[in-house]
Amino acid sequence: MEVVKFILFFLVMVVVTVGATDSEVRNPLRKRKPQQEQRQRQPVQQEKDAVSESITCPEEFGFFADAEQCDKYYTCENSVPTAKLCPDGLVFLEAGSSIEKCEFPFAVDCSGRSVLQPPQPGLNCPRKNGYFAHEDVKICDKFFFCVDGAYNAITCPAGLVFSNATGTCTWPDQAKKAHCSSGELFEFDCPKVGVPVEGETVNPHPRYADPKDCQSFYVCIDGKVPRKGGCSLGQVFNEKSGQCDKPKNVPECKDWYKGILDYDEEGDILTTTTKPRRPASSNSAGKRKGPKRPVVINEE
Incomplete structure (x- = not known):
């Protein structure tokens, strides 16, 4: 009798084991799902590890410019670096490790760090923030001031043109822009x-x-x-x-x-008698005749 009970118990266990194995075959993601989720998170974790392993903070705390990308910088806390980006159109200003500030490109020397993040253009704004010349290269005295992708149109005072180098209006010979020279603008x-003669004073x-x-x-x-x-x-x-x-x-x-x-x-x-204004088609009267930065570790 005991032998019969043992045999029945053994047969039940075999059936349960086979059922579990069969269920696993039919639903392979049941036990593998946690592993898959871990693999999906892995690239993000690898990216963080890559920053921490390839970058060494020059100081325990502070803000430091990237060595190659002008609008990228690092926040170091307890010697652990975190990569950050300036708003599109601005670049990081190296003004001391205690200062976190992004500025317009014309106010920062980006020599040797010319790489920038991909632009996020909008209407009249090649990037979301900054001062930008008119898209028509022959319109020299108008430019756009962009803030977070919204623009304001600005016109320079008479005789001046917009300078990309300074983000301001200046003399044409100082701006040195194609189609915007003094001769072209003023005709x-x-x-x-x-050559002055001896003793002659020349202005x-x-x-x-x-x-x-x-x-x-x-x-x-x-x-x-x-x-x-x-x-x-x-x-x-x-x-x-x-x-x-x-x-x-x-x-x-x-x-x-x-x-x-x-x-x-x-x-x-x-x-x-009225607002002074001289139309271009007026009569002939008046016509004349005639710093510290994070160090990249070599992983080789």
Whole structure:
């Protein structure tokens, strides 16, 4: 009888074991699922380990620029580095290990660290943040200021152009942009000056009248590069004296403000009758003739 019970017990255990084995075959992910989840998390863990193993903090605490990428830096806490990125369009400013600050590229020297994160462009914004020239290379005096992908259109004062190098408006000869030279913008070239005779005093920055505008003139820097200037309202440029003067003293410009300003017999302004504005298609009056950084460990 005992033998029969043992045999029955043995047969039941065989059936249970076979059933479990069969169930495992039919559902292979049941026991392997935790292993699969571990494999899915593994690349992230490897990335963290790669940063900690390949980068050594120069100090126990602080903020340090990446050696190759200008908009990347590291936060070191207890000598453990964490990689960070500046907002798109900004780069990390090395201003001391205690300062965490991102700045515009024109304010930071990125020599040897020219790599940047992929851009996130938007309307009129090649990157989400920064100062950017107009997309039309021949429009030199307009640019866009972008903040988090939203832009503001800005126009430079008359005679100035936007400079990519400084993010500000400056003289065309200083900006040094294609299609934005002084000659192209003003359609004016400084006259060539002959060699001065002995004892003659020569103005190194001579002034010349704007042939199209009585109120404007050009200053030729070193006699070569024109920069546009202008007289105050009610005055015109007197080429003979090289100064701004009353219209009555410059015959070709005596009617420049006609219909806009009134003068007394001495040439002084009496009243302003309307907003001063000289249309481009005006009559012939006024036309002239003529630091510390994290160290990368070599893993070889």
